[in-house]
Amino acid sequence: MSLPDVIIVGGGVMGCGLALRLRQAGVNVTVLERSIPGAEASSAAAGILAPQMESDGPGPFLDLCLRSRALYGGLATELRELTGVDIAYLPCGVLKAGFTESELHHLEATAAWQRALGLRAELLDGKQARELEPKLSPEALAAVHFPDDHQVDNRLLVRALSMAVARVGATFRSGYVRGVVEENGRAVGVDLDGDVLRAGAVVVAAGSWSGLVQGTAMSPHAVRPARGQMLQFQTRLPVASRILTSEKGYLVPRTDGRLIAGSTMEFAGFDKQVTAEGVSRILAMALELCPELGQAPLTEMWAGFRPYTEDRLPILGPGPLPGLFLATGHFRNGILLAPITAKLITQCIIGDRPSVDLSPFRYDRFSARAPG
16 A cells, blocks of 8 residues: 555545545545544534624634635535535525623624624614514613625535545544654654654644644644534524524524524533533524423434634644645634635645745744733
8 A cells, every 4th residue: 555645634525625636636645534534523513604793803714614614515516516415505694683782782783893894793783683582581771694605514514525535545543642743843744642644744634632743743733623513403404594693602494494503612632521511502592592492392412522722723734844734723613614724725735835824823923922
């Protein structure tokens, strides 16, 4: 068997999306995963593709997210043609509701700066919002409608990507990666369960575990797990046609009547337990947004780890060694950013100039900051 040109550490949406693009560029790829591809954060997410709803303001990160959102329609078609799997990409829009005067002022400001950038964001009063979504709480004072924010079924996305990667000829291997192997100042492979697996380039895309991979020059705390607990309701018909959100959380309606509700944000290490407090907070948020859910059955509860960085921005691009690349720290936006991450890291590896300036997302930006 020939040696892989690229080893990707991590088999979630980042690793699989990148493997697909690298194989299409003619690169031999091996994807290393501890268990089942996509079994961690990729499968635990809600599939929200909402750069506008999530954004705190204009800047490089919003631009990155908008570019990635624009790639999803084409990716959905490509994956369906490659695998036969429909990832349930739905250009549904998002309605963000406000319940207090301070939340109303924040919604007004958000709609204003986004419209100034040429983005679609419509401020609605409570009556107008309930005309769009009749099951929205009568207590909602106002809402912003983001018609261009979308959703995807992330579990179907993980399945389709892993199938597509296998179909185009990438290799999957299971095992524990102890670290990146360096020779003569260059990354030449990884230590996989005590054996050296060599490659021309190594990509660390291991989500919350990325900081634990030795040899990346990242602090173990540069990327750390932020636990998010989630609930699933089942209704006979969807309670909404759009994603409903507030400052406290979100409700993501699937077309089959499932509704995903989330999420907490907790620093509990790698403890993946669902807690009574977490469930209580999500239920309170869900009932505030949509009181009708009080009669809906709860069918599933779970928790996952978002890869969190200090500035909540991803770590993208070349690492500290030639031949080492990083694609991690995507925090709340891993599903959203998978297509653009795959494109940009592929460009880096094959020697093309990245189509986005990656300097805001460099791995060493934390240590480069001046004190105070």
